[in-house]
Amino acid sequence: DxxxxxxxxxxxxxxxxxxxxxxxxxxxxxxxxxxxxxxxxxxxxxIDDCESQPCYNGGSCTDWVHGFSCTCAPGFTGKHCDT
The missing domain is CATH 2.10.25.10 (Laminin)
Known part of the structure; x- marks a missing residue:
């Protein structure tokens, strides 16, 4: 004041x-x-949403402002490349 x-x-x-x-x-x-x-x-x-390594099976993570996306290795799909 x-x-x-x-x-x-x-x-x-x-x-x-x-x-x-x-x-x-x-x-x-x-x-x-x-x-x-x-x-x-x-x-x-x-916040780095890729820090926890959310992409499996050799997928690469891209951090976005409100989340992340995974680019999956051949043969894998899903949000986390786990299928």
Missing amino acids: AGRFCETHINECESSPCDHGLCVDKANAFSCVCEPGYTGLTCEVN
Whole structure:
């Protein structure tokens, strides 16, 4: 807060600090509620959905903002190349 008697509230969300999320104004602080697929203090980090190696049987993983996709090796199909 600002002013001689701290009578003026400062909106910490006014500068839009959350890259991919909703800003929640707090007393002398803010927090971000991130959109799906993002993390970090200001939702600046795209979650790597390929980190857990979700593609089986030699499939290659491509990370997207809201998930991943697998490119399957010949002879395999399915979301995880498991069939």
